[in-house]
Amino acid sequence: MSIITLALATTSCMKLEVQPGNVIGDTVDAGKEAFQSIKRSRNGEEERDFSHKISYDPTASNAINITNCKKEMMEVISASELTVSQILTESSEVIGEEDSKSVQCAAKVVVTKNA
Secondary structure, eight states: OEEEEEEOSSSOEEEEEEOTTOHHHHHHHHHHHHHHHHHHHHTTEEEEEEEEEEEOOTTSOHHHHHHHHHHHHHHHHHHTTEEEEEEEEEEEEEESOTTSOEEEEEEEEEEEEOO
């Protein structure tokens, strides 16, 4: 296994772990990710991870509980004077026992600061 470190003139360093047999594909993927990061930085955007947790509403379905969690998370992001321009990944889950459930959601997003 080799480790390649890419130094970017406009950003910090990026470390890439390359598995044998995947050197070319992993290097291309890292290059794409670095390019996107530089492009976003120049546009005043950045990637951020957010997570949120709410109490489970037993009168609503799992889908509605998850939707409510995501909605609240986006409201928290907006209240922090950020605008989401792209959602890169998102996840959610209902956790806990029957009488003490909660809903947790998370997202990796591209944000810009509101002017």
